[in-house]
Amino acid sequence: MKLRDLLFPLMAVVCAFAVGAVVVLIIGDSPLQVFSLLLGSALSWPDGIGYTLFFATPLIFTGLAVAVALHGGLLNIGAEGQLYVAAFATAWVGITFAGLPSLLLVPLCCLAAVLAGAAWAAIPGVLKARFGSHEVINTIMLNFIAVALVGYLTQYHYRIPGDPIMESAPIGDTAQIARLGSVIPGLPERIPLNVAFLLALLAAWCVYVLLWKTTWGYEIRATGQNPAAAEYGGISIRRQMVLTMAISGGLAGMVGINEVLGYRYRYYDGFSDNYGFTGIAVALLGRNHPAGVVLAALLFAVLQRGGVPVDAFTQLVSKDIVQILQALVILFVAAEAMFQWKWAGGRRQGTASGSAGAVPSAQAGTATVGKI
């Protein structure tokens, strides 16, 4: 990543906050007060930072999922469904094999999360490879199926009789993973920030290595950049479609580790706060680069965490301001693609070669589906 790559998203964020300030003014509160509440609470120690990092964890996973798929030329709008299926599978393994020792059960649960997410995402991959049906439509439809499926399973098969809440029985104690509060002094254990956050950072690093240092990554990016040339280079495009979707879904599925093994210790229906869809925005803001995805996820987590006190301590502004800010960030990032295109257009005359590459179009594609 070059400095310029950082500059544009940063400008988008600054612009979003500037317009957000105007909105706050119109509503009749002080932007300074709102923003200092927002940032102050999100960055306070230990609760603010603890929760911010906890909120960032699923967004890193889904942001990476979307980014990997985009590098492979696929738009995965199904991270939401994939993470639901994965979280349920994680809980199922955690419940079914509750007696196993931790050393065995935790990896098994993690594997279940990854494989379930990968398998669910592989379905649209196979459909595209086999029949050419578009992955956007299929991933969206599979979201509904996933939510309904795990809802049904929870309601009729895995709910403890008499429990008024739509949730499964608890997983075995040995399936739980450590909260970071147990190792970091000053961070109370009640804050659900857990080992999955470290796993998310590790996943980001792995995605970087995968995409740019391995032959698989080369094939994924080549297919995304120019499928005809990839085919010419002896790469099976159909195989890539399935593989890329599976990797993407596996990453989305890791949200289940954070949610089930590190936070609630059971499957809780409807737990996802649109993580899968926010992941699209995160990948967009992070320019599909793993490091960018981590930074973007942190920003969105700050907004999410900071929204709570805004609601409580301001006169007029509600925490919906967070949604407005998120939407503005997305808008400005999308507009940035436009700026870039203009810049490229201006330069093009000089270099006599088209510079408006695939990136703006991919981003524009994402922008239109920002939230569904």
Add this chain to the structure above:
Amino acid sequence: MKLELRNVTKRFGAVLANDHLNITVDSGTIHAIVGENGAGKSTAMRIAYGFYTADSGEILVDDAVREIRAPRDAIALGIGMVHQHFMLVRPMTVTENIVLGAEPGSAVALDLRKAAAAIRGLSEEFRLTVDPDAIVETLSVGQQQRVELLKALYRRAELLILDEPTAVLTPQEVEEFFSILRRMRSQGKTVVIITHKLSEVLAISDRVTVMRDGRVVGSVKTRDTNAAELARLMVGREVLLRVEKSPAKPGPDVLTVRNLSVQRVNGVSFAVRAGEIVGIAGVEGNGQTELIEALAGLLPERQVTGTISFGGRDLRAVDARRRREIGIAHVPEDRHRRGLLLEFSLSENSILGVHYRPPAASGVGAMLLDKKAIDRRAEFVIREFDVRPPNPALPARALSGGNQQKLIIGREFELPPVLLLIAQPTRGVDIGAIEFIHRKIIAMRDAGCAVLLVSAELEEVTALADRLLVLHNGRIAGEVDPSLATAEEIGLLMTGGRH
């Protein structure tokens, strides 16, 4: 109409596209402007047409200084331009296209009948036969070009600027097109033709201006010059226009094709031996593309019937990756679609096709890209094939067409190939690079490689090939000895006629 550019300078960022140009186009002549890609010839003419405005200098029309700020101004002065890529609305009729922007009749009622009559008159005057009521997308490329010419004439253009007009035409269409230009000249029109094909310059123009690196390096009467001199001016050094090669010493059959049918290819049989170049000539779209793609393993197996054997081995069930492994290299006809990953670096492009195995890949199961080995390979290709600029970290997009092509050829030649499938090796490539690529292909042959060459340039394919097959309508219409056959003979085969 006389057109003069005086001291015209145009800069795009750091690039000086036009450096104090002085070009004079005399009234009633055909004036060729030649130069390699990026020499600044299109820029100069776009300034004359008002597409760009010059940073300094002036434009004179019939000896009077004129302000041309937009194409509108140029059209009003009687200057028309036909671009390399046609600017036609494909689903509309010829008449509708021609009147677009200059619609006859009142603001509310469009009088197309009057326009159609005017167009008929024009097309008779210049013998530009086109049906005014035809839908543009049903017309051949040659006819579409006539529509573009009519469009300019309809706007009363006295001077026409034509940007690479023959790039899209077949040899027969080129001849027709030239007679149209001559007719226009005899009617008093002035024509400026931008091209990089020297044979055409010599055939059609009265005067030729040569550009290099944004400057005019020569302006001569066509009858006082020759191809060698023009090439030297264009490139800045002596260029070998003839291909020098010794007779082929063919070895055993490497590739044997029997009764191959796939899509447009219809029952083709031939063989290519080690150490020879078999050329395939033909009007584009007669099955060349499909033939090469089938041999490279890029078409679905189930569509292919007949046998393809390579060194005695049946290739039908062998996929593209495996074919490259056993020594079949492929330089595709369309480098942007097939040959390159434009956003990838030269390094990354230099391993496409061999990226999954050593030396490009290393580690357990060859999973990791070996950056050092890849850079070494890229640097080798860049050095051996003179790719400029020689920076392996640049994206392929940043290179000129000729350098992109050299990179692809270098990559494929490094395989090293037993059989080389090479399509349109010098399309859109500068003269200097063409000479280089031709030499490399012949060197490959002399090293014992079997070469199957497809080219739409008849001159190229007859100069390089040891045996020449002519493809028409998916079938081999005939085989000729390229050193003996005349262009007429080959042309006849190309269009389906017989000896």
